[in-house]
Amino acid sequence: MATLGGGRCGLTQAGAPPQTPGLRRGSAPDPGLRWGSAPGPGIALGLRRQERGCKKLSCIDDSANGLMENAASVEIRKQRGLPPPLGKLAPKSGATFPHFPQALLVFLFVRGSKTGKAKHMKRRPSDDKVVAQHKTKSRKERLVNDDKYIGMDVHNATTVTRVLNLQGKEIAKAIIETKGATIVDYLKGIRGTLHVAFEEGNHAAWLYDLIRRHVAEVVVCKRKKNNSRNHKSDDDDANDIAESLRTGALKPVYHGRRSTEPLKEFAKSYAAIVRDSTRVKSRIKSLFEGRGIACGGDGIYEKDEKAQHESWLDRLDNPARRTRARRLFLELDVLDELWEEAEKDLVAETKKHPAAKILDSIPGIGLVRAAVIIAFVITPFRFRTRRQFWAYCGLAVRSKITGEYIMVEGRVRRSKKRPLVRGLNRDFNHALKEVFKGAAKSAAKGPWKPQFDALIAKGTEPRLALLTLARKLASTTLTLWKKGELYDEHKVKIAHAA
Numbered sequence: 001m002a003t004l005g006g007g008r009c010g011l012t013q014a015g016a017p018p019q020t021p022g023l024r025r026g027s028a029p030d031p032g033l034r035w036g037s038a039p040g041p042g043i044a045l046g047l048r049r050q051e052r053g054c055k056k057l058s059c060i061d062d063s064a065n066g067l068m069e070n071a072a073s074v075e076i077r078k079q080r081g082l083p084p085p086l087g088k089l090a091p092k093s094g095a096t097f098p099h100f101p102q103a104l105l106v107f108l109f110v111r112g113s114k115t116g117k118a119k120h121m122k123r124r125p126s127d128d129k130v131v132a133q134h135k136t137k138s139r140k141e142r143l144v145n146d147d148k149y150i151g152m153d154v155h156n157a158t159t160v161t162r163v164l165n166l167q168g169k170e171i172a173k174a175i176i177e178t179k180g181a182t183i184v185d186y187l188k189g190i191r192g193t194l195h196v197a198f199e200e201g202n203h204a205a206w207l208y209d210l211i212r213r214h215v216a217e218v219v220v221c222k223r224k225k226n227n228s229r230n231h232k233s234d235d236d237d238a239n240d241i242a243e244s245l246r247t248g249a250l251k252p253v254y255h256g257r258r259s260t261e262p263l264k265e266f267a268k269s270y271a272a273i274v275r276d277s278t279r280v281k282s283r284i285k286s287l288f289e290g291r292g293i294a295c296g297g298d299g300i301y302e303k304d305e306k307a308q309h310e311s312w313l314d315r316l317d318n319p320a321r322r323t324r325a326r327r328l329f330l331e332l333d334v335l336d337e338l339w340e341e342a343e344k345d346l347v348a349e350t351k352k353h354p355a356a357k358i359l360d361s362i363p364g365i366g367l368v369r370a371a372v373i374i375a376f377v378i379t380p381f382r383f384r385t386r387r388q389f390w391a392y393c394g395l396a397v398r399s400k401i402t403g404e405y406i407m408v409e410g411r412v413r414r415s416k417k418r419p420l421v422r423g424l425n426r427d428f429n430h431a432l433k434e435v436f437k438g439a440a441k442s443a444a445k446g447p448w449k450p451q452f453d454a455l456i457a458k459g460t461e462p463r464l465a466l467l468t469l470a471r472k473l474a475s476t477t478l479t480l481w482k483k484g485e486l487y488d489e490h491k492v493k494i495a496h497a498a
Contacts, residue, residue, distance in 0.1 A: 146192030150215075151242030153234045154178060154203045160234040162242045163190060170239070178203070180210050187214050197221055197245040199237075200253045208255045221250040222427075256378050263349050264375040270342040271372070271431060277335040284328045291316060301332070346371050358480050361487040363447040364439030364473060372435050373477065380482045386475040393436055394428030395471050397421060440470035447489065 148171070153160040156178060163172035176186050187194060194215040198207060200222045212218045221241070244250045281301055288295045293315050300312065309329045316322045350356045350371035359370035383389040390396040401419035405412050444452040448469055455465040472492070480487060 148190055148192045148194050149242050149246040150187075150190070150194060150196045151238040151240070151245060152196065152198040152207075153238040153241065154198050154201065154207060155234070159183065160238045161186070162235070162238040164242045164246055166246070168243065168246060173235070173238075183207070183211065184214055187211060195219070195245055197241050197250055199223060199241070204253070205255060209258070218255075219245060219250050220253045220255050222253055223250070254378070254382055256382075260353075260375055260378050263346075263353065263371060266342070266346045266349050267372045267375040267431070270339075270346045270368070273335060273338050273342050277332065277339060280328055280332045280335060284325065284332065287321070287325055287328070288312070288315070291321070343368060350374065355481055358484065358486060359477060362439075362473065362476055362480065363487070363489075364441075364443035365435075365477070369435045369439055372431055376429055376431055380478050383478060386478055389474055389478045390471055391425050392429055392432065393474050394424055394430070394433035395436065395467065395474055396425045396428075398423055398425055436470040436474050437466070439473050440466045443469055443473065 147166050149164045149166075151162045151164075159176050159178045161172075161174050161176065162170060165171050172190070174186065176182050187196070195217040196211060196215050197219040198204065198221070200220050204220050208218055208220055221244075223241070223244070241250075284300065285295055288300070295312075309326070313322045313325055316325060347367045350367050353374050355374055356367060356370050359365050359373055360367055365373070377392075383392065387396065399419035399421050401417065403417065404415060406415045407413070443449075444466060452465055452469060455468060456462065460468070476487070476492065
């Protein structure tokens with residue numbers, strides 16, 4: 001007879017050898033145990049059918065062992081002050097039940113447990129042990145409960161991480177080495193649907209490409225500084241990033257297709273050489289002007305003047321100062337050669353992109369500026385409207401107003417108060433702003449000179465007129481790039497920036 005339960009009581013199957021698997025931790029059934037009763041002082045046993053077409057089980061009356069309700073169990077209940085058992089009486093001796101398979105589920109409800117929850121136990125036929133088995137969750141429950149939100153504070157040597165669950169509880173934290181293999185292994189060791197966030201910085205592009213294939217979501221953000229916080233640490237930053245990611249409070253920074261990476265590297269190299277060349281020119285002019293030597297304009301930098309560097313050096317009265325100026329001229333010569341080389345590589349890479357022909361047709365843009373636009377914008381469909389593109393390029397006008405609405409005859413009306421203009425937005429892409437400012441100056445001296453003169457004639461300040469042209473160039477670039485059309489001067493209408 002196969003016995004289910006502990007001690008000497010249980011259900012038996014005819015023709016099977018006797019077995020006594022026993023309950024976990026050696027617990028014996030309570031004398032007050034009753035078949036079919038609600039959870040009582042002991043353990044309520046329930047059987048669930050899993051297979052069909054087999055023999056029947058017979059229930060043997062073994063009231064002396066406590067399976068059936070008897071006077072002893074009633075007396076024990078009274079002594080313990082417990083309520084009488086619920087449910088119907090157990091079947092009499094010889095009653096038959098449909099056959100259950102050898103693998104039976106036993107639901108153990110222990111009175112007075114801390115959790116108050118049922119443990120699902122599974123009995124295996126080949127072994128006398130009872131093994132714990134978790135209840136299977138639905139796919140929806142797994143998707144909801146397995147979300148993990150990971151905040152990373154990345155530095156050169158180490159990376160501090162914090163892992164939060166859906167309810168915002170911290171379930172893990174670590175300090176790992178900032179190496180690709182270490183970070184990937186760390187993420188693979190976390191189960192569930194992973195959402196990772198970190199701040200925009202020097203490691204952002206590398207880290208984004210590294211982990212985006214291993215997690216469900218990667219958010220590169222640019223958080224605002226919280227100066228009201230008295231204490232700041234890497235742990236706090238990682239926790240704040242994870243919490244903001246969980247609540248959806250982060251504003252992501254775009255990291256998209258890798259097809260423009262070579263062009264972006266060439267554009268950064270070209271821009272760095274241009275900046276270095278500008279610095280050297282400023283140092284040369286400052287050196288001569290500081291000794292009262294007039295050197296206005298670009299004459300001192302022109303190629304035809306380079307052969308006369310010695311004549312400029314002779315005007316300096318100090319040998320050490322002449323040596324310093326000579327080295328600056330040599331540095332400028334090297335940068336000019338690098339400038340030409342970088343520009344050649346940039347233009348060659350730009351011509352590989354279909355959008356280069358479209359942007360090159362716009363006044364003031366050219367291939368070099370088109371390369372910078374393609375490298376940093378990547379795709380025009382990131383921006384739904386031109387105002388979003390203006391803000392990204394640093395050409396959006398910031399304004400502030402308060403008390404905007406008033407009540408007039410019981411109705412809400414907008415007041416005639418004009419908003420205060422606070423200048424342009426401060427969070428923008430500096431490379432694109434330089435591109436469109438330079439393009440506006442070139443267009444104002446070339447094809448768009450009539451429009452620029454018309455704005456000046458209306459009383460617009462020159463700087464605001466250039467801003468108007470820059471905004472128009474930006475919106476024209478975005479529109480033509482989206483439509484895939486070349487520039488047509490007959491379709492251009494320029495309105496004031498304000």
